[in-house]
Amino acid sequence: MSLTESGPTGYNITVDPASPAVPVDSPEIAEIIDLVTGEVRDAKDLIGSFRYDQLIAERVRMRENLKQEKPTHICALCGTPVYIVASLHKRFFFRHIHEDGSCRAQTRDGLTEEQIRARKYHGLRESEAHKRIKRLIERSLRADTAFFPETIQSEARWTDQHDSGAWRQPDVQARSAGRTYAFEAQLSTTFLDVVVSRRLFYREQGAMLVWVLGSFSPDYRRMTTDDLLFSNNSNVFVVDEETAAISEERHCFHLRCHFRRPFRLDDSIGECWDEAIVSIHDLLEDLKNQRLFHFDYDGEIRRLNEQSHQALREELISFWLAAMNPHFDGTPENVERWRQIRAQYSVIGIGLPENPSGDSSFRAMMHAVLSATYGRPVGWQFNQLIQVAHQLAQLHTEHLLAFGYALEKSGHKSLLESQDARGKWGRKRREFRPLIQARDARYMPDMKWLPALSFVFPEVGASVKGFLERLPATAE
């Protein structure tokens, strides 16, 4: 369809049927609710979305429905049914069927944003879309023998266990042997206040609140859908004719779940949408956070991150074992390999020196922790681990702490002691131990490389950090 540019249509009262319908500039009724789809629509946008000829046909249908007392569109503010009126210049706007002055559309300045939203929300609860979702939920519950039939209720009060004055009215509620559920159909203007206050209420009751949508399209999501989706481990639920039929056939409540699935994509993590039809009894529950999900998105992200982090650790260590003896063996291949390692670390926020030999503290840290871990000198061309210990005590006291923890974790402490035949190391150790305990600056770790240490050697890094956190304020 080709749309011709249409400014104010002015005095041309014969309109090309294929041109877009044009709304009046500032209609009194700014927003209307489509009771069939359950959408709040901007009146001007809605009118402008039709071709002129289609809008005329639509307005005839609207009037017919009104005659039969089956309104399809209501004013978003007062809930009064509306119909489409054409101006003399064939521009369009909505009008209430009863113009008795009770609508706040004319005086909306007096309403707060909050009140306006609350009114729209109320109007939407009457929509056919909302009723349809409720019916589908109830149908699915009744098909499921795990839910006690007498507990399945629609629009019934749910009184607070602790405060008989407080109550909610979930769209549908039901109880099984294991759990009490409140189901709420998501409306297009379910606003965050409502989502949050209900979540808190049902958590207090030890119940699970489940938000259910009538449909979901990944490419067309409202803010309100995203509020539900991303606070629910990136899972949202839909009931439709197909899921209700499956629920009846299997005597078990099934929902359609749309979720985000992360996956490995080269050096990063990609994501795609996925969906599945799942039994409510197989969903994972997190009552405390009021999360109910089929796919553990957060867990999968953690797993993928951990997987890629492990690969990054291994890559750096294998590089170190192969290319550092004790200085960097700068072949073109090694230079390129280091460049890539450094770039990958940079992505996760861990800085590495530009040249692996370029920072003597970093180099000594890697040599020291790897030597302790493997129980033999790594990097330095020594014969025994004890020589590494002496080297550190002489030149890199800032890494003695990490070296000590690495020995402990790898079980190479006694190996080191066995190499200290004349007790020289033992004596040295007795000298610097109190200095470390006193947090003498010379023995404190090099903070610049602590993030790298913690990443490549998580256990050693955690112990070093733990030691630093125990830093005494005035004592010792």
Ligand SMILES: [Zn+2]
């Ligand atoms: Zn109104």
